[in-house]
Amino acid sequence: MNRMIGQNILSLRTTQGMTQEELAQKVSVARQTIAKWESGDAMPDLNNVCKLSEVFDVSLDALVHHDEHRVGYPIPPRGRHLFGVVRMGERGQIVIPKKARDIFGLHAGSELLILGDESQGIALQRVEDAVALLERYARAVNERMSADSE
Known part of the structure; x- marks a missing residue:
């Protein structure tokens, strides 16, 4: 386990362009x-692992257990996920991985909004989340218009 945490600290530190001295000051x-x-050669105590997790904005689990060599990609930032590769069927259907369904509360019958940007790709969003976002936006616009008219 010492080796895994050490490799993850080194990888995160260098990815973020931080020197050992800079990280030491932050922790x-x-x-x-x-x-x-x-x-x-040594392992951080729980308090320092928590500080490292905050500095790097990654989960404690990822900092301790992520194995970049096994999975093939670096530790993702907190709240970001890489669920793997899916293959599209002949009629355009895909299977959303179970971990993704669990994290985002998706189930049979869930409605998903498909967004596309030719330069960045395709994204899926739950319809209820998109509706809530649009409603918040409409309220903000109405509040701003009301404040401007006063």
Whole structure:
């Protein structure tokens, strides 16, 4: 486990362009402590793992257990997910992975809005979330118009 956490700390630190010294200051430890964690010679205590999780904006689970070499991609930021690859059927159907369905509360009969941007790709959003977003936007516009007319 020391090795995994160390590799994840090193990967996150370098991805974010941070030096060991900068990370040490953010976590309130010595630079040498960061070096020992990254090499697997020592392991951060729970308090420091929590600080690292906050600094890197990743979940504790990802910081401790993510294995970039096994899964093939770096630790995603908190709240971001990579669910894997799906294959489209002959009639355009796809199967949304179970983990994604569980996280986003999707079930048979869920309505999804399909959004597309030719330069960025396709996105799915639950219809009820899109409706709520549009309703909040409409309220904000109405409030702004009311404030401007006063």
